[in-house]
Amino acid sequence: MRTRVLLVAAATLLPLTACSSSDSGSGSGSDGKPGSRAAGFPYTVTNCGEKTTYEAPPKRAVTMNQHATEILLELGLKDRITGTAYLDDKVLPTYEKAYRSTPVLAKEYPSYEKLLAANPDFVYGGYASAFTAGDGRSRDALAKSGIKTRLNIEGCAKKPVTMDDVYQEVREAGATFGVRDRAEKWVRGAKAELAATAKKSAKRGKAPAVFVYDSGDKTAFTAGGRGIGNDIIERAGARNVMSDLDKSFGDASWETVVDRRPDVILIYDYGASTVAQKKKRLLDDPALKDVPAIKNKRFAVLPLSDVVLGVRAPGAVGKLAEQLR
Numbered sequence: 279m280r281t282r283v284l285l286v287a288a289a290t291l292l293p294l295t296a297c298s299s300s301d302s303g304s305g306s307g308s309d310g311k312p313g314s315r316a317a318g319f320p321y322t323v324t325n326c327g328e329k330t331t332y333e334a335p336p337k338r339a340v341t342m343n344q345h346a347t348e349i350l351l352e353l354g355l356k357d358r359i360t361g362t363a364y365l366d367d368k369v370l371p372t373y374e375k376a377y378r379s380t381p382v383l384a385k386e387y388p389s390y391e392k393l394l395a396a397n398p399d400f401v402y403g404g405y406a407s408a409f410t411a412g413d414g415r416s417r418d419a420l421a422k423s424g425i426k427t428r429l430n431i432e433g434c435a436k437k438p439v440t441m442d443d444v445y446q447e448v449r450e451a452g453a454t455f456g457v458r459d460r461a462e463k464w465v466r467g468a469k470a471e472l473a474a475t476a477k478k479s480a481k482r483g484k485a486p487a488v489f490v491y492d493s494g495d496k497t498a499f500t501a502g503g504r505g506i507g508n509d510i511i512e513r514a515g516a517r518n519v520m521s522d523l524d525k526s527f528g529d530a531s532w533e534t535v536v537d538r539r540p541d542v543i544l545i546y547d548y549g550a551s552t553v554a555q556k557k558k559r560l561l562d563d564p565a566l567k568d569v570p571a572i573k574n575k576r577f578a579v580l581p582l583s584d585v586v587l588g589v590r591a592p593g594a595v596g597k598l599a600e601q602l603r
Contacts, residue, residue, distance in 0.1 A: 316456050323450055326434035328417060330426055335456040336400030342387060343404025344369065345588030346430060349451050350402065351376050352589045353460050361396040363388050364408075366548045366582045370590070390414035400426050402451070404586065406433040428454065432506060432526060432587035439526075440509045441472065444591050468592040472513065475596040479515035486602055488516045488578070489540035489571065491556060493549065497529040501546075507585040514598040516542070532565055542602060543571045548582035578602060 315334070322331045338360040341347040347362045348369060356376040361383040369377045383392055387408060393401070393415060401420055403409050406429060409417050417427045431447055432439050445465045452461025488511050490501035501507035501518065505526030511518045519538040520530055543560060547553050557577060566572045578601035584594035 318453065318456055318458065321453055323454065325450065326429045326431065328427075332426065332454060336426065336454065338396070338398050339400040339402060340383065340393060340396055340398040341402045342408040343430070344583050345586045345590070346402040346404040347377070347380075348373055348583070348589055349448060350455070352464060353448070353452055353455065353457050355455055355457065356380065358455060360398055361388075364404075368581075387413065387415070390419070394423060398425055400428070400454075402428045403433070404430045404588070430587055435504065435526075438504045438508065439506050439587055441468070441506075441513070441591065444468070444506065444587055444589075447587055448589065464589065471592050472595060475599055476513065479513070479599050485515055485517045486541040487519050487539065488542045488544050488602075489519050489535055489538065490544045490546065491560060492527065492546045493551065493556075494529065495559070497531055498535055499527065500530050501585070502526060502528050505585075506587045506591050510585055510591060510594050510598060511544070513595045514602060516598070516602055532563070536565060536569055539569060540571045542576050542578055544578045544580065544598070546582050546585060547579050553579055
């Protein structure tokens, strides 16, 4: 996680600019004639400071990071994914069959050579670390190889991201692949799901104070106020005690955790340490014994893939709200 956050690139978060699009996304024209232009193309978008024009939908995409993979699978684009890499946890059951049929290029990030061997025309990164220049996978290097790229907008945001940014991410991915109608259908469903959760959460009294424990020993690696995780907590009817940390993720001292007296500790489930091990580390720390969440053994748990900017985020609000009741 620390590597993922330290490599987040700084870039301007700009609004969607695009032509209208249909749901065909085949690469051929809407009349089906070879060589005719696909509906909605050329499509131009500015993503994390980089302006790209697509003359046709990508046909051979490589997705790097789980939330990028799941966005394309949600949009029904399995046949357009030529390779994937880097899961943080298990894919959702609804995507398992499609994921199993997708070549996995590497457990983490593939080398530049292995990436090129997949012959992609598009690479979709979830975190800025997907395009690390030192590993030869910078967006500029891929562009020189004729490969277009996209970075999830949470990876370059200079302001707090919200569900509106989730909608933008899905819409822009849908427009890029010529399946805007599918993206809009997903957005409508997400908004309805969030509205239903908000109605239930409104019945709760005082918002509980939540501290996110991602990992860490000498310091606590936690969720700050800039990432979608903060918006998820607030929409679930709670308050992130580290919302003043101006990062998506960052370190906080244990003294600060004690001072802010969280009612609930939200554990992010991923990586080598199990939820049980994380709970034990917190419960066994004498410095935390007077923290209300520790005294009452009040924990909530979400997979890491639920709390990054992707198609799981709306559902994560409901999952967290249920655990806070």
